[in-house]
Every structure is written in structure tokens, then in C-alpha cells.
Amino acid sequence: QKEVEQNSGPLSVPEGAIASLNCTYSDRVSQSFFWYRQYSGKSPELIMSIYSNGDKEDGRFTAQLNKASQYVSLLIRDSQPSDSATYLCAVKGYGQNFVFGPGTRLSVLP
Amino acid sequence: GAGVSQSPSNKVTEKGKDVELRCDPISGHTALYWYRQSLGQGLEFLIYFQGNSAPDKSGLPSDRFSAERTGGSVSTLTIQRTQQEDSAVYLCASSEETKSEQFFGPGTRLTVL
Numbered sequence: 001q002k003e004v005e006q007n008s009g010p011l012s013v014p015e016g017a018i019a020s021l022n023c024t025y026s027d028r029v030s031q032s033f034f035w036y037r038q039y040s041g042k043s044p045e046l047i048m049s050i051y052s053n054g055d056k057e058d059g060r061f062t063a064q065l066n067k068a069s070q071y072v073s074l075l076i077r078d079s080q081p082s083d084s085a086t087y088l089c090a091v092k093g094y095g096q097n098f099v100f101g102p103g104t105r106l107s108v109l110p
Numbered sequence: 111g112a113g114v115s116q117s118p119s120n121k122v123t124e125k126g127k128d129v130e131l132r133c134d135p136i137s138g139h140t141a142l143y144w145y146r147q148s149l150g151q152g153l154e155f156l157i158y159f160q161g162n163s164a165p166d167k168s169g170l171p172s173d174r175f176s177a178e179r180t181g182g183s184v185s186t187l188t189i190q191r192t193q194q195e196d197s198a199v200y201l202c203a204s205s206e207e208t209k210s211e212q213f214f215g216p217g218t219r220l221t222v223l
Contacts, residue, residue: 043216044214088152098155099155100155
């Protein structure tokens with residue numbers, strides 16, 4: 001059974017701080033990694049995708065991938081109350097469906 | 111451009127009735143996915159289509175669930191003889207190919223009384 005694990009949270013950070021969200025996966029052949037944001041009552045929205053080891057930055061968001069450790073993370077700089085949501089990690093391997101983690105609930109406190 | 115659309119947005123049905131949920135993917139997207147999300151839970155994979163064929167049906171919870179896709183576009187998810195445990199939000203997503211990012215529709219909230 002291929003698994004994706006995340007801390008369920010809630011993760012609380014003060015406004016302006018860096019929020020760090022972590023994800024581990026079990027399938028070593030996984031190739032594609034995604035972070036989605038889901039507001040309460042809404043559908044998931046793609047934030048970042050990452051395919052190779054290292055960091056990928058997009059505005060206030062940075063995704064980090066370490067395939068050797070089977071670990072992917074999302075950093076949110078200068079966190080805003082509007083960032084409060086559940087963040088889903090998704091992993092895709094060869095010829096397989098996506099596997100989503102359970103999500104981490106982030107709360108940014110004003 | 112237009113995103114993924116789903117209909118109906120809400121469906122209330124009585125136990126034992128059949129329901130049909132529809133997904134219209136982003137134009138040109140060849141892969142289409144169905145997920146289920148119960149209240150406060152993560153995404154549960156149901157089925158995906160590459161074109162009109164479904165290489166992976168492993169997530170369908172029972173034989174009461176079926177899905178089809180015609181013309182490489184619209185897909186319908188059918189639940190026969192609905193049960194209360196089928197109550198959830200059913201999400202559809204599409205992508206350009208099976209390896210790239212998925213984009214989600216707004217979902218259909220199904221309530222089985």
C-alpha cells in the first residue's frame with residue numbers, strides 16, 4: 001500500500017512567520033509531487049508542483065524535495081491569515097494514480 | 111479559460127435511489143479523475159480515465175459504483191442503490207496527461223437520507 005503521510009495539525013503560526021509543512025511518502029519510484037491548498041467547503045487548488053531534488057520557489061511559497069529521504073515540504077513565507085487552510089500533499093509514480101496525504105490544517109493567527 | 115465543471119453542485123436523495131454525477135473536464139485534458147471526500151477527511155481515489163478507458167478502477171468502493179467517459183470528454187459517475195455512507199463530496203479533476211498537475215472541479219455534495 002503506497003502511503004503519503006502528513007501531520008494533521010492544526011499548525012498555528014503568527015502572521016508574518018514562516019509556516020513549514022512536511023510530507024513523507026513510501027513509494028521510492030514516485031516521480032511527481034504536488035501541494036494543494038483547500039479552503040473549508042471548497043475544492044483543492046494547486047499551489048506548487050516539483051519533480052526534481054532541491055528547492056522550487058514561487059512567490060511566498062517554496063517547495064523542497066529530497067527523494068533520497070522520501071520527503072517533500074512546503075514553506076510559506078510571510079504567512080497571512082488568508083493562508084489558513086488545509087494543505088494536501090500529493091504524490092504520483094509511474095503509471096499510477098495520484099495518492100493524496102490526509103492534509104495539514106494551517107492556522108495563521110493575526 | 112473554463113475550468114472543470116461538475117453538476118449538480120448539490121444532490122439530496124433517498125436511500126436506495128440511483129444517482130448520476132457529471133464532470134466536464136478542461137478542454138483538451140486527456141486524463142480525468144474521480145475522488146470522494148467525506149466530511150473532515152482526505153481525498154479517496156475512486157477511478158481515473160485516460161481518454162475513454164479506465165486503466166485503474168481499484169478505488170471504486172463497491173459494484174454499486176460505476177463510471178464512464180465518452181468522446182474523451184464528459185464523464186459520469188453512477189451510484190446505484192445509494193446508501194447513507196455514500197454521503198460525501200465527489201470531486202472530479204482533469205490533467206493534460208497522467209503525469210502532470212490535476213485541476214479540480216467544485217465538487218458535487220451528495221446527501222443520502
